[in-house]
Amino acid sequence: MVSVSDAQAIILNLVQPLNHQRDTEVVDLLVADSRILAVPVTSPLDFPHWDNSAMDGYAVRYEDVQHSSENPAVLEIVEDIPAGYQPKSTIQPGQAARIFTGAVIPAGADTVVMQEKTRREENRVFILDAPKPQEFVRHKASFYQAGTQLLPAGIKLNAPEIAVLAAAQCPQLNVYRRPRVAIFSTGDELMTVDQPLQPGQIVDSNQYALAALVRQSGAEPILLGIVKDDPIVLEKVIAYAVAIADIVLSSGGVSVGDYDYVDKILESLKAKIHIRSVEMRPGKPLTVATFPTPHTPSSPPLPHLPHSPLLRLRSVQVPTTSASLSTSPHYFGFAQYKSPLYFGLPGNPAAVLVTFWRFVLPAIKKLSGITEGWEPVFLKVRSHHELRSNGKRETYLWGKLHLIDGVYEFHQADGSQSSGNLINLAQTNALAVLPVGKTLIYPQEEVQVLQLSNS
Numbered sequence: 001m002v003s004v005s006d007a008q009a010i011i012l013n014l015v016q017p018l019n020h021q022r023d024t025e026v027v028d029l030l031v032a033d034s035r036i037l038a039v040p041v042t043s044p045l046d047f048p049h050w051d052n053s054a055m056d057g058y059a060v061r062y063e064d065v066q067h068s069s070e071n072p073a074v075l076e077i078v079e080d081i082p083a084g085y086q087p088k089s090t091i092q093p094g095q096a097a098r099i100f101t102g103a104v105i106p107a108g109a110d111t112v113v114m115q116e117k118t119r120r121e122e123n124r125v126f127i128l129d130a131p132k133p134q135e136f137v138r139h140k141a142s143f144y145q146a147g148t149q150l151l152p153a154g155i156k157l158n159a160p161e162i163a164v165l166a167a168a169q170c171p172q173l174n175v176y177r178r179p180r181v182a183i184f185s186t187g188d189e190l191m192t193v194d195q196p197l198q199p200g201q202i203v204d205s206n207q208y209a210l211a212a213l214v215r216q217s218g219a220e221p222i223l224l225g226i227v228k229d230d231p232i233v234l235e236k237v238i239a240y241a242v243a244i245a246d247i248v249l250s251s252g253g254v255s256v257g258d259y260d261y262v263d264k265i266l267e268s269l270k271a272k273i274h275i276r277s278v279e280m281r282p283g284k285p286l287t288v289a290t291f292p293t294p295h296t297p298s299s300p301p302l303p304h305l306p307h308s309p310l311l312r313l314r315s316v317q318v319p320t321t322s323a324s325l326s327t328s329p330h331y332f333g334f335a336q337y338k339s340p341l342y343f344g345l346p347g348n349p350a351a352v353l354v355t356f357w358r359f360v361l362p363a364i365k366k367l368s369g370i371t372e373g374w375e376p377v378f379l380k381v382r383s384h385h386e387l388r389s390n391g392k393r394e395t396y397l398w399g400k401l402h403l404i405d406g407v408y409e410f411h412q413a414d415g416s417q418s419s420g421n422l423i424n425l426a427q428t429n430a431l432a433v434l435p436v437g438k439t440l441i442y443p444q445e446e447v448q449v450l451q452l453s454n455s
């Protein structure tokens with residue numbers, strides 16, 4: 001059994017980020033939000049493109065107005081310069097131009113006096129207060145110099161970056177493709193959401209949870225459905241999943257029960273199992289495995305995969321009839337060029353969510369091409385309730401962060417913290433973490449929480 005921090009280090013070390021040449025696609029800027037930039041962006045434009053005014057007012061020569069606080073200067077207005085127009089005149093001593101925010105500073109002028117510090121009389125303006133030299137001039141290239149790096153590769157594109165790229169006239173962008181994450185559930189007891197339940201049966205909720213989590217992470221979920229506890233079928237599905245995805249997530253079948261086949265099948269498929277169990281609760285029986293890296297071809301064609309919306313849970317047909325079905329890189333008509341990372345998540349619904357948030361999400365982030373910020377974010381907050389653990393494993397308790405007078409407080413979810421209890425996970429936006437050996441946190445005591453990005 002490995003510690004949680006060792007498990008995180010092992011997993012992140014196994015992740016190979018997408019390739020910045022091979023694993024990219026071009027997208028329109030309007031739909032590029034939340035994507036990861038694959039190449040650095042440089043602009044031939046300076047920002048600002050030219051000296052311009054930060055205020056509505058008058059463009060003046062500083063030397064004409066420097067004593068205006070004692071003795072208001074009176075200047076002749078030679079031109080009106082709205083934003084969007086090129087000035088025609090050069091400001092001479094004793095002259096000014098009426099100017100508006102964002103408009104080009106005319107030649108000869110070096111300072112803008114805001115309108116409120118002036119008095120207008122026909123085509124003359126009285127400067128009532130001396131400005132500072134160059135005041136309210138936004139100088140060409142003072143925000144960004146043409147030819148230098150505007151945005152680095154490996155950043156997530158959010159509204160500020162999208163605005164920068166629009167201003168730099170980049171209507172299309174090279175971004176990393178979405179990581180492909182194959183998901184399936186194992187268990188004879190599992191039914192789809194629309195099937196009637198017989199005694200002993202439950203709905204496969206894990207697949208829905210994982211599909212949502214994967215999609216929220218920016219990756220593409222590929223839903224392979226429910227797989228019976230049948231080692232032959234399970235082996236075929238695992239081999240298929242490994243051949244089509246960057247990451248495979250199965251849930252269930254990783255403990256010590258007679259019908260828990262996942263680890264044995266991984267071994268028979270020559271996978272290297274790096275983790276079998278983690279010192280955490282929930283989430284102890286977690287399997288992490290990789291497969292031998294196949295031969296790297298020069299330019300592998302990507303497989304054509306149907307986009308798998310949640311509603312088509314049963315729509316991906318896994319070929320299970322061919323005797324030759326294997327992890328062979330060429331089996332599906334395309335060449336696999338990197339080893340996918342296999343997570344055998346424990347079947348209990350709370351364990352699935354917690355292990356996803358704690359281990360899978362950082363792995364998807366690293367894989368996605370983003371260059372930093374993969375690790376989970378922990379905050380120190382105050383606990384509202386008493387929190388308890390048996391101290392034997394690092395314990396994750398689910399609940400909600402509330403902002404009380406500007407300070408975050410963790411409220412543990414009411415009801416059972418059993419990893420089989422899915423119901424009170426609704427509205428969870430944080431997990432309190434009690435390290436090994438810590439059995440009690442008093443009300444109002446500080447506790448570490450993992451803040452979840454779905455809040």
Ligand SMILES: Nc1nc2c(c(=O)[nH]1)N[C@H]1C(S)=C(S)[C@@H](COP(=O)(O)OP(=O)(O)OC[C@H]3O[C@@H](n4cnc5c(N)ncnc54)[C@H](O)[C@@H]3O)O[C@H]1N2
Binds near residue numbers: 348351
């Ligand atoms: N003798 C031991 N038994 C168990 C141990 C142990 O150490 N020794 N560990 C327990 C812990 S902790 C966990 S977590 C579970 C992990 O079990 P598996 O990964 O083998 O999962 P299953 O046996 O298939 O199912 C467990 C549980 O979860 C329900 N389940 C499974 N899949 C789904 C799904 N897709 N949607 C909703 N619910 C699902 C399943 O019905 C079972 O109730 O093992 C403990 N046992």
Ligand code: MOO
Binds near residue numbers: 350419
């Ligand atoms: O590790 Mo299990 O997830 O507690 O039930």
Ligand SMILES: [Mg+2]
Binds near residue numbers: 252253254255259347
């Ligand atoms: Mg089991």
